Amino acid sequence: MSAKYLIGPVIVVTAMVSISAGAWAADKAIPTDAALIASAMSAAPAGIAKNATIVVADEKGGMRTLREGTNGFTCMPDNPATPGPDPMCMDKNALDWANAYMSHKPPPSGKVGFIYMLAGGTDASNTDPYATKPTAGNHWIKTGAHVMIVGAEPSFYDNYPKGADPDTSAPYVMWAGTPYQHLMAPIK
Secondary structure, three states, X not given: OOOOOOOOOXXXXXXXXXXXXXXXXXXXXXXXXXXXXXXXXXXXXHHHHOOOEEEEEOOOOXXXXXXXXXXXXXXXXXXXXXXXXXXXXXXXXXXXXXHHHHOOOOOOOOOOEEEEEOOOEEEEEOOOOOOOOOOOOOOEEEEOOEEEEEOOOHHHHOOOOOOOOOOOOOOEEEOOOOOOOEEEEEOO
């Protein structure tokens, strides 16, 4: 994976985050590459995870490849700086969407992507893609295991609830009305 995918640590829930050595508390050991790979693989079904590329953020803001994959999916381990588990695994289109999001650029047009977060997602604002903590007005939500569809045509999202305070046990649109709106679909 090239360093052009600068996926930052600020994001939550669907934010495309990884871990870096700087995110670990001084009293905790930095995980081994094997532990990082196991964390990343927990994001997707075994059939996807076993052949996915595994990456982690490095200390310079780039990405370090822990394992090359063969199936077009890229997985990232849990980010220890976020409040909950958030390893994720995404296809190439979702990776391009995430790169646009982190770069504050428009997502690529006509490229629908798919993201697994089967270990759950970090809590996030449902209305502000760049919120870093809860406030009285940013509609912070909690999510469990889910998948996401990103980059679909805006009319696709009209089929799902777009409220600021959704029922997270059913599919809903996160960040509705922004270029980064996406479908959140819970998995039990």
